[in-house]
Amino acid sequence: MKRLIALALTMFMIISGCSKGGTQTSGGNVAEVQEYRTVYSGEITTLNYLVTSTTNEFALAANLVDTLIDYDKYGVPQPCLATEWEVSEDGLVWTFKLREDVKWVTHEGEEYAEVTAQDFVDAMKYILNPSNGSGTANIAYSVLKNAEEYYNGEITDFDQVGVKAVDKYTLQYTLKEPTPYFLSMLTYVCFFPANGQFLEEVGDKFGTDNVNFLYNGAYIMEIFEPQNRRVLIANDSYWDKENVHIKKLVQTYNKEAATLAPELFLRGEVDYATISSDILDEWMSDPEKEAMVRPNRTSFYSYFYCFNFDPRFPEEYEPDNWKVVVNNKNFRKSLFHALDRKAAMLTAEPYDPEKRLSNTITPKNFVDLNGVDYTQLKSLAKFANTDSFNEKLALEYKEKALQELEGKAKFPVKILMPYNTGVSDWANRAQVIEQQMENLLGTDYIDIIIDPKPPTGFLQEVRRSGNYAFLECNWGPDYADPETYTDPFSPDGTYNWPHLAEGYKEANGKNTYENMVNEAKAERLDIEKRYKLFAEAEAFFIEEAFVIPYAVGGGGYSASRLNPFESLYSPFGVSGERFKGQKVLAKPMNSQEFTEALEQWEKERAEALKKAANQ
Structure with missing residues (x-):
């Protein structure tokens, strides 16, 4: 076996451009109350991250469930639930050592179980059961040995699929072919863990609400009232809770959210608003409003x-x-x-x-x-x-x-x-x-x-x-x-x-x-x-x-009390959807501050990628 980290980090030097992510710290511009409030108009249809393939649904899951690896502010892979990993010389067998004593908790914060390697196996078995209707099963079975055959019913023994718990804290994936980009797939929802015992207990109710759900990530969904509000609170049992600065996320439903958000932002009732093109000129010509507007970064979503x-x-x-x-x-x-x-x-x-x-x-x-x-x-x-x-x-x-x-x-x-x-x-x-x-x-x-x-x-x-x-x-x-x-x-x-x-x-x-x-x-x-x-x-x-x-x-423009350069950065998977590492600002970032921060971030990212490649 050979250590993969240097190889993996080198690979990420090919990724460039602007998306979510960042480096700047908030300095003294930090709100006293770390609560982030938004409005939304598109309601989710499920919390079941094992079946969804839609952005707004797995964006929620990203804050509730952790993955094997994550990305830092510069897009460099980092340990998360896995502390280290290796790949065999032929590129087929990937082995991950898991972090010990990570907890699954209920919506009330009560400990349910420890996160183990078997949770990744059980989640994959669920995904590869066609009757569950996973929208991302094809991503998993495109790389895992015998996964497509199992999904199609050509084999019935799940033990033949290329995922197994070697022991309590050792997870192993076996691929059908060498896949140089496999590490970059691991923050996508089809590689999330799920506790098998809980899946069996709740059955079809899994992910139908915040109660029929387990949490091992930065946040717990305390309140889930569809077409009313969602409230996420920091998970006190989270293994990395010192890096969770925003203590509460309040998301309020309003079918007119896009239209109302700018006014709500001006009134101090929400902390983010898209400034659409039909009102942008008005905001840019008003000195007070202009000081609240900044550009958004372009992403790797293709339209x-x-x-x-x-x-x-x-x-x-x-x-x-x-x-x-x-x-x-x-x-x-x-x-x-x-x-x-x-x-x-x-x-x-x-x-x-x-x-x-x-x-x-x-x-x-x-x-x-x-x-x-x-x-x-x-x-x-x-x-x-x-x-x-x-x-x-x-x-x-x-x-x-x-x-x-x-x-x-x-x-x-x-x-x-x-x-x-x-x-x-x-x-x-x-x-x-x-x-x-x-x-x-x-x-x-x-x-x-x-x-x-x-x-x-x-x-x-x-x-x-x-x-x-x-x-x-x-x-x-x-x-x-x-x-x-x-x-x-x-x-x-x-x-x-x-x-x-x-x-x-x-x-x-x-x-x-x-x-x-x-x-x-x-x-x-x-x-x-x-x-x-x-x-x-x-x-x-x-x-x-x-x-x-x-x-x-x-792209576009927004008024926001978040610094985008504190966010985790990745063009793929869910890392960029996480609030971990970010702080609510006392006052919004303006366009000049954004431009300066972007330039600094780009320089620091180039250095971070170079350093990672040489490790």
Whole structure:
């Protein structure tokens, strides 16, 4: 066996860019009462972190349950529930030594059990039981030996799956193939622990409320009243409680949260508010308000517009007609080149829209190959360096589509485009896109129908139900490899429609994109070859206009009593969602303070990564 820490830390030097994280200390600007209050409009549907795949749900879980490793303020992996780890010479067996005397406690803070290696085994057994409906099982079985076979019922003995408790404090994972990014997967929810005895006791009630839940993380959910409020309090039994400075998190539900939060912030009733583009000018022109506003950091969430190849929306929106036109490449290309992404982004980022725009699905600065950014590899570079908006091409593809679809489709094509009313700039963006694309392509060609939907249940009602034709979607990375941005487009992924596109099936029964991705996945040792294969697959996906890449997440502006540079930093997993290490500020950070802090953080991070690589 060889120690992995130096290898793992070296790997993280490939991750760069801006996301959550930071370094600055609050100095004397610390609130006397360490309580952080927010309002929200999108209610969670479960606390069961073993089944969820949605950001707002695993963001909660991140503060309630700890993971094997974590990341510090600079993105360097750190011990958490595991104090050390090793990997075998062949890269297949990973062994973790657990921290002793870590406690599971109830919602009342009463000790239930000690956290042991078996908790990780029991959690994985739950995840790999298809009847439990885990939304992240595919991530786990993509790497663990025999996990997919067990999930599919091809084997029934769980002992054959590559996870076992060697002893009380020793956990071992065996992989199906060498996976250089495995460590970076361990802060994702499918690798969280769960106490097996408790799972058996509560059964289907696990995660339905704060009572049917165990805590080993920084916080306990004291109060859980859906569509009213959630209150998290610091866990007195937490192993690292000296680094938990905020003692209470109060999250209040209000369906108008996005609209009301700025005023509530001014009144001192909440400690965070998004300052949306429609009020940003007003805040920036008022000296008192301007002193409270700062930019947000961009993230590695990728935003793109999806074409739905499996329409399941009401007949009034003509799903059968949509299915005909969406399977015409020239029709998709006409929309691909007609979307003015900068005009759309101005609804969210009026001062600096370019910093958010992205021409690829995998964002720039996510990983690199020997100093060359992944997005500059092979054919992907053409898309990365070219704005997809092109009026001349849009009209040329429109004419080609009209010729090919004559007598086969009805025009204008109804294009159902829902949006989430809980995101203030999304409504504005939907209107901008409707007007801009219809003006360019003509209302004789397309009729974009914008459809407001409530934030609670939006994913289930719209995206997962196929209740859209054209939709703004997003995906965040789960680990440090380009493969993570292909996961949603696999046949069993979140956006599982690309394999339904007509005209791409190859001899093995799978479509071209799936075969290209599978070839890239199969290359486990030659990283250069692996990355180039993924780049070619992504370039094909964009070339065929299965999606329209749009932007990266984050950005915008906020008024906040948190210093983002005190937060844990990681482009993937849940570390960046944790409040551990942060302090509530006495007064908000302004834009100048943010810029100075960001510059200092970037310098310190470069030094931290260099130091980690040399360990």
